[in-house]
Amino acid sequence: MSEHIVSKNLYFLIFGALMVLTAITVGVAFVNLGPLNNVVALTIAVIKALLVILYFMHVRYSSRLTWLVIVGGFFWLAIMFVLTSSDYLTRGWVSFTR
Amino acid sequence: MSSINSPFDKPFEQPVDSPGGRMRPVPAERNYLNADYSVRSWLLTKDHKRIALLYLFSVSFFFFIGSIYAMLIRLELLTPKGDLVQAATYNKLFTHHGIIMIFLFLIPSIPAILGNFLVPLMIGAKDLAFPKINLLSWYLYMIGAVIVSSAIMIGGVDTGWYFYVPYSSNFSNTYVTLAGLGIFVLGFSSILTGLNFIVTTHTMRAPGMTWFRLPLFIWSHYATSLIMLLGTPVIAITLLLLVFERTFHVGIFDPTIGGDPVLFQHLFWFYSHPAVYIMLLPGMAIISEIIATFSRKNIFGYKFVAFSSIAIAVFGFLVWGHHLFSSSQSVFAGMIFSFISFAVAVPSAIKVFNWTATLFRGSISYDTPMLYALGYIGLFAIGGLTGLFLASLGMDVHLTDTYFVVAHFHYVMVGGTLLAYLGGIHYWWPKITGRLYPEGWGRFSALIVFVGFNLTFFPQFLLGFLGMPRRYHAYPPEYQVLNVLSSAGASILAIGFTIPLIYLLWSLRYGPKATDDPWMATGLEWRTSSPPPTENFVETPIVTWEAYEFAPQETMKVVGKLTPDDKPDRSSYSGN
Ligand SMILES: [Cu+2]
Numbered sequence: 001m002s003e004h005i006v007s008k009n010l011y012f013l014i015f016g017a018l019m020v021l022t023a024i025t026v027g028v029a030f031v032n033l034g035p036l037n038n039v040v041a042l043t044i045a046v047i048k049a050l051l052v053i054l055y056f057m058h059v060r061y062s063s064r065l066t067w068l069v070i071v072g073g074f075f076w077l078a079i080m081f082v083l084t085s086s087d088y089l090t091r092g093w094v095s096f097t098r
Numbered sequence: 099m100s101s102i103n104s105p106f107d108k109p110f111e112q113p114v115d116s117p118g119g120r121m122r123p124v125p126a127e128r129n130y131l132n133a134d135y136s137v138r139s140w141l142l143t144k145d146h147k148r149i150a151l152l153y154l155f156s157v158s159f160f161f162f163i164g165s166i167y168a169m170l171i172r173l174e175l176l177t178p179k180g181d182l183v184q185a186a187t188y189n190k191l192f193t194h195h196g197i198i199m200i201f202l203f204l205i206p207s208i209p210a211i212l213g214n215f216l217v218p219l220m221i222g223a224k225d226l227a228f229p230k231i232n233l234l235s236w237y238l239y240m241i242g243a244v245i246v247s248s249a250i251m252i253g254g255v256d257t258g259w260y261f262y263v264p265y266s267s268n269f270s271n272t273y274v275t276l277a278g279l280g281i282f283v284l285g286f287s288s289i290l291t292g293l294n295f296i297v298t299t300h301t302m303r304a305p306g307m308t309w310f311r312l313p314l315f316i317w318s319h320y321a322t323s324l325i326m327l328l329g330t331p332v333i334a335i336t337l338l339l340l341v342f343e344r345t346f347h348v349g350i351f352d353p354t355i356g357g358d359p360v361l362f363q364h365l366f367w368f369y370s371h372p373a374v375y376i377m378l379l380p381g382m383a384i385i386s387e388i389i390a391t392f393s394r395k396n397i398f399g400y401k402f403v404a405f406s407s408i409a410i411a412v413f414g415f416l417v418w419g420h421h422l423f424s425s426s427q428s429v430f431a432g433m434i435f436s437f438i439s440f441a442v443a444v445p446s447a448i449k450v451f452n453w454t455a456t457l458f459r460g461s462i463s464y465d466t467p468m469l470y471a472l473g474y475i476g477l478f479a480i481g482g483l484t485g486l487f488l489a490s491l492g493m494d495v496h497l498t499d500t501y502f503v504v505a506h507f508h509y510v511m512v513g514g515t516l517l518a519y520l521g522g523i524h525y526w527w528p529k530i531t532g533r534l535y536p537e538g539w540g541r542f543s544a545l546i547v548f549v550g551f552n553l554t555f556f557p558q559f560l561l562g563f564l565g566m567p568r569r570y571h572a573y574p575p576e577y578q579v580l581n582v583l584s585s586a587g588a589s590i591l592a593i594g595f596t597i598p599l600i601y602l603l604w605s606l607r608y609g610p611k612a613t614d615d616p617w618m619a620t621g622l623e624w625r626t627s628s629p630p631p632t633e634n635f636v637e638t639p640i641v642t643w644e645a646y647e648f649a650p651q652e653t654m655k656v657v658g659k660l661t662p663d664d665k666p667d668r669s670s671y672s673g674n
Contacts, residue, residue: 087431
């Protein structure tokens with residue numbers, strides 16, 4: 001695994017982007033978009049998380065094994081959400097009262 | 099040469115045939131046992147083989163303590179009335195039996211003893227990747243064991259081994275906190291073992307030892323290590339939360355202060371179902387080795403068996419909901435978990451079918467390890483298939499918390515793992531100690547264990563189906579016949595466990611010396627002396643052959659398993 005040197009400027013650029021995205025999140029909170037409220041907020045949050053993972057955590061320059069572990073981790077998280085909601089969202093489907 | 103005085107070392111210089119047909123003298127070699135005799139050299143050892151023996155002594159000790167609790171349970175259930183112990187004492191008996199057998203025996207047994215001893219030998223390494231962490235894991239095991247034992251001695255725990263709230267939170271005044279802390283520490287011991295195996299398998303394989311040349315023992319232990327590393331933190335945090343709630347009255351599981359009791363069941367089984375596979379996969383590891391060696395064939399469908407271990411490890415994490423069918427889980431989620439539970443039976447079935455297919459047209463010899471392995475296949479099949487009864491939504495409502503469940507998991511844990519463990523101990527005994535155990539006694543006790551086991555646990559299937567609930571010290575009189583049969587079986591089983599203890603200890607001094615490869619097996623662990631030197635191999639082995647590549651029978655000679663009068667045992671001829 002070769003050590004990739006990341007320039008300081010890139011770090012400042014990413015930091016700036018994160019700050020701008022935070023400002024947008026705060027700004028959007030004052031606008032009522034109806035059902036889109038959550039969609040917008042979560043989209044921005046995902047973009048920020050991706051920036052942190054790819055650049056600050058150096059994943060972009062890492063080996064395929066690291067990629068596998070990270071993608072596997074998120075895939076696993078998705079499975080956990082599906083299983084949890086399969087319980088939580090369906091509790092009213094069958095009633096045991098006669 | 100004879101200045102070295104080992105209990106394991108009688109001077110023995112008679113020439114012995116080695117597998118290649120070469121004659122060479124066997125000197126009283128230096129090995130890991132006679133390298134140093136000081137207590138310090140054992141307690142501060144970094145040798146994986148010595149740490150394995152430290153584990154062997156401590157784990158065996160707790161197995162016998164756990165067995166005593168089992169005997170007390172069976173003694174109480176001999177009569178319908180609760181006449182031997184009070185109900186509250188009985189609660190403690192089965193709790194202590196469960197905690198000791200699961201956390202102090204089954205989970206560490208095969209990985210920490212045989213895995214520790216064999217993983218480096220099988221891949222051609224000098225030791226595990228982190229020898230000091232390996233020693234630390236044994237100390238953590240001992241600290242955890244001392245904490246759990248002290249909880250038991252100052253008053254005990256009565257919640258059942260899975261510490262369900264609210265038994266374990268606001269309604270328990272037994273020593274739940276202390277036992278929970280002990281299991282927390284034990285968890286770290288198993289995390290460190292898992293970590294060590296994963297790194298070792300990735301980085302320390304001998305030249306030429308590719309992933310698909312690894313013995314299936316390694317694949318299974320790799321899968322086990324994944325669960326240990328990823329699953330154990332969940333039980334650790336769950337028990338810590340429980341301790342937190344009991345100590346600081348923070349609402350986590352107790353609804354009166356804002357908690358959710360079902361959350362505990364989710365968290366607990368998220369670890370404890372995979373933990374079943376921590377106990378099961380290493381047993382499968384042993385069976386693959388034994389079946390290959392004693393039918394002198396490559397395991398049928400090597401890659402399928404290898405990947406089925408990984409599949410079990412991964413899918414084992416997705417079935418915890420089958421323990422909550424009769425809790426408050428939704429029916430739809432129950433259906434999903436039921437389906438995945440059926441699916442996870444597939445990789446287990448692949449193994450059973452492939453072992454059976456390996457036997458086909460093999461040259462089978464019925465030595466003690468093979469008897470245990472064949473017993474394993476039958477009993478694990480019953481244990482696995484009755485698991486499917488319990489994974490079925492409707493059936494489970496009838497069977498939940500009955501003796502059917504008890505019988506099911508004892509078929510898997512005792513009929514499966516414990517038989518594999520005993521088979522493995524016999525199979526590698528010559529390598530570990532350099533001595534041969536008496537084969538006749540070995541076969542005899544294997545049969546006793548098989549008979550005793552079935553007599554103990556088969557009646558419990560019937561009892562459970564008839565509706566006898568688990569965890570009661572008294573029962574209606576119509577259940578007595580089956581309970582008496584079960585208790586009688588337990589006594590036979592106890593004899594079956596005592597005989598090996600005696601003859602294995604006997605063999606340390608009086609057993610005939612073992613050759614390097616007494617079973618004519620193929621693994622790298624047999625390519626070094628018995629017992630191996632501290633550094634495992636005199637020179638780093640270079641692997642140019644596939645796993646389980648048995649030599650043609652014509653070229654094989656009788657090389658080992660000499661009876662006390664130096665005559666080869668009948669079954670040690672190839673092609674028998
Ligand atoms: Cu389960």
